[in-house]
Amino acid sequence: MPPLIRLLVAIALSSTTLAVASTRSERPITGFMGQAVSRSSAFEHVNVVPMDRKQVLRDQTVVVVDGRIAAVGSASDVSVPAGAARIEGRGKFLMPGLADMHVHIWDARTLTLFVANGVTTVRNMWGAPRHVVWRREIAAGKRLGPTLYTTGPIIDGAPPVWNGSVVVVTAADAERVVAEQKLAGYDFIKVYHMLSSEAYASLVAAADRHGMKVVGHVPAAVGLDGTLRARQASIEHLTGYFEAAQTEASPLRGASDRRLLRQLPAYVDESRFPALADQTAQAGVWNSVTLIVAQKFVPASEAAALLARPEMRFVPPRIRAGWDPTKDFRMRDRTPRDWELQRRGDGLRTSLVSAMHRAGARILLGTDTPNPFVAPGSSIHEELRNLIAAGLTPYEAIRAGTRDAAEFLGGLKEFGTVEPGRRADLLMLDGNPLDDVAHVGRPSGVMIRGKWLPAAALHRMLDELADSYSRRTASFSDMPALPREGSAELNAEYDVTFGGIPDSTERLVVRRLADGRRLLAAQSVSEPLNEATVSLRLVLDASGRAETLAVSRKWPDGQASLDMRQGDPRLPSGIIGSPMLATHSLLADRVKGLAVGERVTLRRDDVELDPTVALLEATVEVERAPDAVADVAGRSVPIRVYRLETRRSNASFRGTLQIDADGWPAALEVEQQMGTLTYRRVR
Numbered sequence: 075m076p077p078l079i080r081l082l083v084a085i086a087l088s089s090t091t092l093a094v095a096s097t098r099s100e101r102p103i104t105g106f107m108g109q110a111v112s113r114s115s116a117f118e119h120v121n122v123v124p125m126d127r128k129q130v131l132r133d134q135t136v137v138v139v140d141g142r143i144a145a146v147g148s149a150s151d152v153s154v155p156a157g158a159a160r161i162e163g164r165g166k167f168l169m170p171g172l173a174d175m176h177v178h179i180w181d182a183r184t185l186t187l188f189v190a191n192g193v194t195t196v197r198n199m200w201g202a203p204r205h206v207v208w209r210r211e212i213a214a215g216k217r218l219g220p221t222l223y224t225t226g227p228i229i230d231g232a233p234p235v236w237n238g239s240v241v242v243v244t245a246a247d248a249e250r251v252v253a254e255q256k257l258a259g260y261d262f263i264k265v266y267h268m269l270s271s272e273a274y275a276s277l278v279a280a281a282d283r284h285g286m287k288v289v290g291h292v293p294a295a296v297g298l299d300g301t302l303r304a305r306q307a308s309i310e311h312l313t314g315y316f317e318a319a320q321t322e323a324s325p326l327r328g329a330s331d332r333r334l335l336r337q338l339p340a341y342v343d344e345s346r347f348p349a350l351a352d353q354t355a356q357a358g359v360w361n362s363v364t365l366i367v368a369q370k371f372v373p374a375s376e377a378a379a380l381l382a383r384p385e386m387r388f389v390p391p392r393i394r395a396g397w398d399p400t401k402d403f404r405m406r407d408r409t410p411r412d413w414e415l416q417r418r419g420d421g422l423r424t425s426l427v428s429a430m431h432r433a434g435a436r437i438l439l440g441t442d443t444p445n446p447f448v449a450p451g452s453s454i455h456e457e458l459r460n461l462i463a464a465g466l467t468p469y470e471a472i473r474a475g476t477r478d479a480a481e482f483l484g485g486l487k488e489f490g491t492v493e494p495g496r497r498a499d500l501l502m503l504d505g506n507p508l509d510d511v512a513h514v515g516r517p518s519g520v521m522i523r524g525k526w527l528p529a530a531a532l533h534r535m536l537d538e539l540a541d542s543y544s545r546r547t548a549s550f551s552d553m554p555a556l557p558r559e560g561s562a563e564l565n566a567e568y569d570v571t572f573g574g575i576p577d578s579t580e581r582l583v584v585r586r587l588a589d590g591r592r593l594l595a596a597q598s599v600s601e602p603l604n605e606a607t608v609s610l611r612l613v614l615d616a617s618g619r620a621e622t623l624a625v626s627r628k629w630p631d632g633q634a635s636l637d638m639r640q641g642d643p644r645l646p647s648g649i650i651g652s653p654m655l656a657t658h659s660l661l662a663d664r665v666k667g668l669a670v671g672e673r674v675t676l677r678r679d680d681v682e683l684d685p686t687v688a689l690l691e692a693t694v695e696v697e698r699a700p701d702a703v704a705d706v707a708g709r710s711v712p713i714r715v716y717r718l719e720t721r722r723s724n725a726s727f728r729g730t731l732q733i734d735a736d737g738w739p740a741a742l743e744v745e746q747q748m749g750t751l752t753y754r755r756v757r
């Protein structure tokens with residue numbers, strides 16, 4: 075059993091800070107990782123901050139049974155059940171756990187960071203099948219993490235802002251996508267910047283038919299007024315408000331280009347904020363304001379100081395590697411004037427939140443982690459301070475991430491307050507959070523679904539997590555051997571890194587079969603903790619046409635596969651591409667006749683591996699660059715260099731492919747939106 079899991083199981087079973095007694099009549103219940111834990115516990119002589127009103131209830135006993143709050147009352151009146159774990163609360167304050175209402179969870183390890191920082195509920199804002207699985211595992215006590223609500227994948231227009239978004243253009247697209255996301259188990263539909271007004275209206279109507287709420291950005295073609303009239307459930311990051319508050323003389327009216335819109339703070343008429351806030355309040359639309367995310371958009375000169383902050387060592391390295399302002403497509407081409415306007419925008423957003431607060435518009439606490447320098451979990455405490463700076467009282471700021479979050483999520487009877495019947499998601503603090511929200515960031519313990527984690531245990535969890543990042547874990551030991559039939563043409567292995575951080579390892583064999591056909595077989599194992607494995611098997615006839623294509627992707631929570639053989643109408647007849655370097659040998663074979671400076675555009679069928687395995691149509695523009703010499707598996711060899719630009723309906727990428735003298739891939743660099751993914755042959 076890994077050390078972190080052993081630690082968490084030990085915490086669930088016992089703690090040096092608890093006096094645990096058991097009786098023969100007490101039936102054990104299932105806790106984290108399926109271990110038996112005491113059915114009941116009690117916080118004794120604690121001051122309760124219930125968050126259903128601005129009040130502190132002094133000297134209380136709070137009894138928890140089977141993960142729910144069973145009783146709250148005066149310590150002199152409430153009896154502690156026999157066998158309950160007793161938690162001393164004298165001089166301390168007990169409040170509901172926090173909800174971060176705008177997160178992106180790409181790495182399951184960050185679930186620990188939320189819990190350790192008192193975040194016991196999250197709303198994930200770009201969903202995939204893995205999130206539905208994690209939600210179920212968390213609820214069943216099989217995985218430590220905050221209660222998880224999730225949207226489906228982002229829905230955008232063409233071309234989308236983010237690669238991998240779901241593109242919706244027609245009413246039929248909207249109906250199909252909403253129905254698919256409802257069936258997949260997502261909680262919300264998330265809309266984005268490039269949707270047309272017609273597509274947006276169709277999505278809103280389809281979501282209403284399927285009983286789903288629409289959340290997300292304000293599409294440029296719809297505008298704030300249209301979004302408020304549609305009663306979109308929540309608006310994220312205050313999108314649409316600067317556009318609606320432009321001066322009459324603004325040259326940006328009607329603009330949708332995101333580079334141009336960086337100039338918006340120069341043309342915002344702040345006197346328009348009160349009317350927009352009133353309009354928002356009257357529409358009943360909530361705002362997850364996430365002030366912190368814009369504040370952390372900084373030039374490269376400020377990145378090192380932010381990365382040096384103590385909480386950053388707990389953030390997975392693969393996430394930190396994407397926090398490079400020189401690589402992030404939203405920041406890499408900004409000018410000094412752009413940065414000046416970014417900082418002006420910070421002040422305007424704070425002023426806008428102040429106007430919303432005065433108007434009674436509904437505000438949610440959220441961070442948009444893990445955007446650059448917005449650390450999962452710990453960043454919520456900085457956002458609490460941002461809300462205070464905007465004029466909210468400590469009670470109002472905390473309520474935006476407790477009771478109000480529960481109201482928005484339809485969970486007022488589930489969480490968000492300290493009262494009987496609610497889920498036992500609780501923070502115990504050394505000071506009164508209604509005096510200073512800084513106390514919320516220093517919990518002396520977290521209870522999540524009735525399981526008590528004292529501060530010392532939380533710190534050990536974080537230290538163990540940080541230590542685990544230095545260990546490479548990718549291994550092919552659990553995968554079947556690669557095929558050996560026929561004669562070998564290539565046997566290679568590639569290291570894959572993102573921003574210099576290990577991402578995965580890929581191995582590839584190419585075999586010539588006795589009948590003249592060619593077999594490509596490849597396997598990939600991802601860091602960390604063998605999170606995902608991919609297998610690809612492709613058989614080509616003598617002319618290079620695919621006869622069979624089999625791809626499978628497995629991860630701890632499930633698997634997906636694609637298996638096509640001769641006669642299957644889906645089987646591509648031309649070039650096949652994939653995120654694995656193996657298939658780039660097919661592209662190299664097709665363009666080997668190009669002279670330096672020549673270019674060609676090819677059609678390709680790309681295998682998509684995440685979030686599910688599928689085939690997507692693509693075009694690839696290839697230009698032969700000057701030849702070079704490069705290190706390949708420890709040897710200096712001549713290589714051919716090709717510049718690539720790949721376009722699909724929902725994504726576009728640029729890259730550079732290096733081919734050795736025998737025609738096999740030596741290296742590949744793919745410029746992604748947050749950094750560069752690099753494949754290099756090491757064997």
